[in-house]
Amino acid sequence: MSEHHYCEVADLAEARSELDEIRHHLHKHPELSYEEADTSRFVADKLAAWGYDVTRRVGGHGVVASLKAGTSARTVGVRADMDALPIQELTGLDYASVHEGKMHACGHDGHTTVLLGAARQLAKTRNFDGTVHLIFQPAEEAGSDSGAERMIADGLFDRFPCEAIFGLHNHPGVPTGTFGFRAGPLMAACDTVKLRVHGKGGHAARPHLAVDPVLVGSSIVMALQSVVSRNVDPTEAAVVTVGAFRSGHAPNVIPEDAVLEMSVRSFSPEVRATLEARIRALVQAQAQSYGATVDIDFISGYPVLINSEAETEFARQVAEELVGPEHVIAPFPPIAGSEDFAYYLQQRPGCFVRLGNGEGRPMLHNARYDFNDENLTIGAAFWTRLVERFLSKDRA
Template sequence: MSDSRYCQIEDLADARAQLDEIRHHIHQHPELSYEEADTARFVADKLQSWGYEVTRNVGGHGVVAALKSGTSTRTVGVRADMDALPIHEQTGLDYASVHDGKMHACGHDGHTTVLLGAAQQLAKTRNFDGTVHLIFQPAEEAGSDSGAVRMLADGLFERFPCDAIFGLHNHPGVAVGTFGFRSGALMAACDTVKVRVNGRGGHAARPHLAVDPVVVGSSIVMALQSVVARNVDPNEAAVITVGSFHSGHAANVIPESAVLEMSVRSFSPTVRETLEARIRAVVNAQAQSYGATADIDFIRGYPVLVNSEAETAFAREIAEELVGPDRVIAPFPPIAGSEDFAYYLQQRPGCFVRLGNGEGQPMLHNPRYDFNDDNLTIGAAFWTRLVERYLAKAPA
């Protein structure tokens, strides 16, 4: 039985229409990473009107809203992301993006709205003892030098202390309102590798006088398939995907060079180091065997997202109280996608939660994707209850 002293989903019923309106407004006006000025202003104005102490322009367009209740020195942070993607929307919705080539195809409009719903409820009830910091982050989709990195560099945790931090992402393919939890590594590290193969151009009819970078590049692609299969412990997970291979412009010309780009994913620092070392070795050895050379640019992206055990157990308990154990998946399967929330978890204990967006729904980063509005009150109630329980008042 859920403790009625803390927020229930039905407590947000009267706010549903307003949350729909907020979410649709944000969805209709998407802004890409580093460009979220209007979204940040919209969010900050709402928070300020509800009585929060609002700090704008944290690490760029970041917004942090603080609300203190009671006398406790305890603190907790909850984060939502605000940026959209460079995708042309194909949903046909009446609130579809008005900005061509920009779309909320990952649900950040929903994440922001869910946290705004919790913000309003917390301000209204103030059923906690301590300080809550609500973090609205820009540029999660950036891939590197992201919003989390910039907010941390701007003194996020020094200026807005958090004993623990929590975040949430929707998950298409799982029933609406179903929560997923996993302690330890939940989401992968993501690195990008750019390889330039330097050959020697020539006539297609005289290949013996050239060093063909297309052949070298093809050999590299095939040789890389052995790295995960033969250099990574079978009990670990890793992915190497060559997603781009460009060389040449004419059928009768052997080009001078070829460019390959690959995405590399891993779930442990040790595997991450192994992958980099083996990729460098394989690329160089294959190039050398053909008489070519290779330039390798290994770009580190987001680290492994590691949920702390106690905070994950706590967040799971909140979800089970709110929606029942039958709508909680734990442990949730590891996810090969990456998330810059990982940077927060390197500095503070916490948990990143998955919330089902509906079975049979378009996946993330799809032009037909849309956040499920049925999750708005569920998510808002979850954050409200989590803050109330984390900063619970002492018994009278």
Template sequence: MSTATAFCQVSDLDDVKSELVGIRRHIHQHPELSFEEVDTAALVAGRLEGWGYAVTRNIGGNGLVATLRAGTGSRSIGVRADMDALPINELTGLSYASEHQGKMHACGHDGHTAMLLAAALQLSRTRNFDGTVNLIFQPAEEAGFDSGAQLMLKDGLFERFPCDAIFGMHNHPGVATGTFMFRSGPFMAACDTVNVRIVGKGSHAARPHLSIDPVVVASSLVMALQTVVARNIDPMETAVVTVGAIHAGNASNVIPEDATLAMSVRSFKPEVREQLEQRIRALVESHCEGYGAKAEIEYIRGYPVLVNSEAETEFAKKIAEELVGPEQIIAPFGPIAGSEDFAYYLQHRPGCFLRVGNGQGKPMLHNAHYDFNDENVTLGGAYWTRLVERYLAVQPG
């Protein structure tokens, strides 16, 4: 039997596609935020147990691992999907749109979960592998820090469920469905959060000379922060400093006592990450001091750079080439300025985090109009199945 037919094809899941899409849409309709994924985890665990998996619940909170063994092989593999939603009010108008105001699967974690469930079902039906597969359903990827990956690792993930390598996947709007994207080495950025409180002196709007206006300081600081990347970071390096929120005051005739800024800082190298923190701290403090205000800085280190290992990335790419053909592969792809807590797993085990196209002309991630492409449910399921089968290939007798 040829390689093309010995392992899973997308068409092998055609008979269960409607069931799996139904699961995806149910999860989409009932989103749960980070650390709240109780019902989602229960649904996933129930399905997995029904398919014959040994399921261990409540790992790092609402996380779970489903284990299936076949043959006598000693090798093991981990495949991870994330389950949490975002605090966004959905505007898709879909029949299966979120029933929970202000909560939405706007990043496709409903689809990621469904893809891995698709693989779980197919692997349980065929058991065409020799070894142990650990399917990791992770909570709280969107937390930003103290996330689900960190908590599962602290709860002994790899000690309790040994994995020779680990793999994960994220959908990618703007790229055609059926396209897989890979990059070895640094692939996704480190992400830090900086919260700044500017403490000034309040006054009546008609007496600005008696104030230290934090609104003016904040407005000026936003512009000054643009020079950190433009004038302090080597132009051959990649860095992002984005002020995503600014809050001050409640009335037009009152100069408030304080103002707050929140920013996202992204980088791909440790030395650049250090330089960014140093320059941001120095600039914020000196800038505020120049106006007579004081600065309170909370600098939160978030996810590290996601670094794919070379051998596992090449292996993952070959699986995609077998499944959809080399013309559907983009490699190298990226790097991507977004961040992912899958990076923590890769600090402990070799592996690959890859992307799959969610469709051209589709809304971007973290957008109120976003929706996961259902064609990826069985495509991703077939990919994960084939990757497990190939990684834990049955050796000829």
């Protein structure tokens, strides 16, 4: 094969039935974060059969498959996530989850299959010069102490050097097979804040003898609405949402305490720091003004996902070559959701790509969601072509 011929979607047509079978198997047997033993074994066995040097149990159930072709010392990494969600599936599909209360409602079964499809094609053609590391990651949905953190802590980039790293996520609401790219901040940092307001319980008829944590909590909720509107630059994006407020059990009793939980999202480290400082100060001041006290547990989640300029432009060019500019959105709008791929991008340059899962289809984390199989060959061809182009002799 000429080094100037790069993978086309049509090159994967003969693999479509096998990819469908793999994806449906993974969908039918979902495993939650930290529990991906069978998925990991299934993936590793496939890769080993195709001739990859497979390393298992990287950062838990992580798998890294390495393949070298030619003589170049250049390297590149591509990552897919493998875990499912604690959701009861309502799709009615013949390959629906057989595990009660667990399903692939975010498409990680599809992401894994797409990268396996690329692995199969790269092993078959070996149309590149260098080493590719295919990273199959567990526990993306964990929220903290995630698979990316664990794999990095287990020496991922020391053991498997990558000049750049790339990842992909499907995106319902965007036409199937349409790629989205954005350099700079693409996905938000996500922090969780848990508050426990300590008041003084009493009789509902004698509020003057109590310190009402429901009133204090309500005041905190209202005060927090000023954080984004009055403390964050209007040209920046941020979200502070109180999603849980629990207190009391009876209408005639003022309870002892109240619990509030909130999600805090931001697109820059500076705004993230501002949000934490203002939330802490406001919460303490509100509680103190009513004679209450408050415990604040500020739990840092995934950081802002920041795509590097050069790698994003490179990936965009690969997509335009593959599917045409009419099927590429650049810049793609920022996404308030979060992704632990951000940790990789703190270590290496790279790009996280969005791939349309179809218009009018259920959204992510929905009990009726399903990955669009039309994307299997498109995604696999994209990863194959990207590796071929990144590790081509023309770029040496």
